[in-house]
Amino acid sequence: RIMNPDGSEAPMCGNGVRCLAKFAADRGIARHRLSIETLAGMIYADVKGERVKARMVEPTDLKLNFEIRVRGRKERLNFVNTGVPHAVKMVDFVSRCDVDGLGAAIRRHPYFAPHGANVDFVSLRKDGALDVRTYERGVEGETLACGTGSTAAALVFAAQKNLKSPVLVYTKSGETLKIYFSRAGIGFFGVYLEGRIIKTFEGSAAL
Structure with a gap:
């Protein structure tokens, strides 16, 4: 849990x-x-x-290229559930995104009610890799990396830009993740998330 x-x-x-x-x-x-x-x-x-x-669990509810109005302007988004719901916004440069501000507004938009959605801001590199920054519900802010978000980004860009498996994803933490998938028409199956796991500390807590 x-x-x-x-x-x-x-x-x-x-x-x-x-x-x-x-x-x-x-x-x-x-x-x-x-x-x-x-x-x-x-x-x-x-x-x-x-x-x-x-x-990963099989992705569901893929929806591409739709618009919602957020803070007085139209925002073009994509959506897929990769175990948790993700709204994916394609951008030119993730470094210029208002992840906390716009991310919070999209996350709470009535379109995604009642549960809301995580929000991924994603840009495409010339070599076909992706840069991803994610606003996560429950955290209510940007996180250093999101596995389901990186997966959602890879699947949306595969559907929109015809990226091939595996897709390399660069996260805010500096770690890279690799997303594997197979395609069936406009859908996806056999989705895998791969990356390093590094032990950073060990401790104990009295409960």
Whole structure:
């Protein structure tokens, strides 16, 4: 179960389940290939050294190129649920985006009611890689990386710009994620999220 800073519960977290898989494998709790049950469905992970590759739940509700009015102007968006709902906005440069301001307005827009949506601002590099910045509901602000958001960005750009699998995604943290997928018409299946998992600290808490 994934708990957000505001106390709400997220159906799943792409990077979170990869961290859990790495922790379980390192501690001998599970083998290096394991399954993790989430509220969004079963995630299957493969741990190889520092890299963890997770098969995500099947994406749903893909909708491309629609407009909503936000703060007095039209915003063109895309949408896909990759375990959690994501609104994806294509931009020229993610460095110039008002992620917290515009992200919050889109996240709470009536179009995405009642649950809202995470909001991903995404730009395309010349080599076909993506830069992604994400405003996450439950955090109510920008995060350093979002696995489901990076996955959503890759799928939307594959649908819109015909990107091929795998797609390399650069996150705000500086880490890169790799998204694999197969296509069936306008839909996607066999979606995987891969990247490094690095242990940064260890501690204990009295509960």
